[in-house]
Amino acid sequence: MIELTDIEKRFGDNLVLKGVNLRIPEGSVTALIGPSGGGKSTLLRCINLLEIPTSGKIRVGEETLEFHPGMKLGWRDIRRLRSQTGMVFQNFQLFPHRTAIENVMEGLVAVLKWPKAKARERGLELLEKVGLAHKADAWPATLSGGQQQRVAIARALALSPRVLLCDEPTSALDPELAGEVVEVLTQLAREGTTMVIATHDLRLASRIAQQAAFLDAGSIVEIGSAQHIFSNPERERTKRFVATLL
Ligand code: ADP
Ligand code: MG
Numbered sequence: 001m002i003e004l005t006d007i008e009k010r011f012g013d014n015l016v017l018k019g020v021n022l023r024i025p026e027g028s029v030t031a032l033i034g035p036s037g038g039g040k041s042t043l044l045r046c047i048n049l050l051e052i053p054t055s056g057k058i059r060v061g062e063e064t065l066e067f068h069p070g071m072k073l074g075w076r077d078i079r080r081l082r083s084q085t086g087m088v089f090q091n092f093q094l095f096p097h098r099t100a101i102e103n104v105m106e107g108l109v110a111v112l113k114w115p116k117a118k119a120r121e122r123g124l125e126l127l128e129k130v131g132l133a134h135k136a137d138a139w140p141a142t143l144s145g146g147q148q149q150r151v152a153i154a155r156a157l158a159l160s161p162r163v164l165l166c167d168e169p170t171s172a173l174d175p176e177l178a179g180e181v182v183e184v185l186t187q188l189a190r191e192g193t194t195m196v197i198a199t200h201d202l203r204l205a206s207r208i209a210q211q212a213a214f215l216d217a218g219s220i221v222e223i224g225s226a227q228h229i230f231s232n233p234e235r236e237r238t239k240r241f242v243a244t245l246l
Pocket of ligand 2: 040041042167
């Protein structure tokens with residue numbers, strides 16, 4: 001279970017997250033929808049501590065961190081929480097000078113200090129899971145966008161995170177390549193992977209999410225079952241936004 005309590009994030013004078021409360025039940029998928037600039041990426045980055053919240057509380061499993069304005073967070077705390085999460089970015093962000101398998105092994109070798117042979121074996125299992133074991137020694141630049149994103153998903157899963165955070169995982173891909181990423185995410189959802197997915201792809205969201213949250217201007221305007229939010233939202237603002245995704 002992941003729990004965000006009163007998360008605020010400020011960039012200078014700009015209050016980008018205005019007290020977000022969110023519970024993510026274990027083994028479920030939460031879709032985060034909302035207009036550009038609403039704070040979806042910032043929220044995911046706060047869960048992962050790529051951004052440090054200005055205030056609020058994050059609990060991931062047994063780990064809890066409370067934030068206060070101006071606080072200095074130790075690396076140990078950051079690493080402790082970050083190791084519980086895996087992140088998938090819109091633009092894949094693979095290490096270009098590493099092969100597919102080296103990208104997947106990176107965390108196992110650098111963070112967990114696994115011997116290379118063991119890390120490679122685990123890396124191959126993960127590439128197998130995303131259907132890319134045969135591309136283990138390929139360079140990212142030689143892979144399609146969909147393949148690169150599948151490698152990025154395998155990499156994000158390497159440290160067995162409690163939650164997989166996906167920031168618009170299909171928006172940089174044309175429909176066919178997006179489809180293969182959707183397949184992989186659907187399979188992970190079936191296996192009970194806890195995920196939070198920021199997306200404009202209603203097809204992806206309605207296929208795999210149980211919960212959906214509509215984030216607008218830094219606040220969660222409406223949250224509920226995905227079916228409810230996508231087909232019959234209560235708030236006028238949510239209705240209007242969902243209509244733009246259809
Ligand atoms: P979304 O992912 O929903 O499009 P973002 O989280 O990217 O929204 O952005 C929310 C707001 O935060 C925007 O106004 C954006 O300009 C601002 N923002 C995001 N990251 C930074 C940053 N590193 N520094 C300053 N402002 C930022
Ligand atoms: Mg974003």
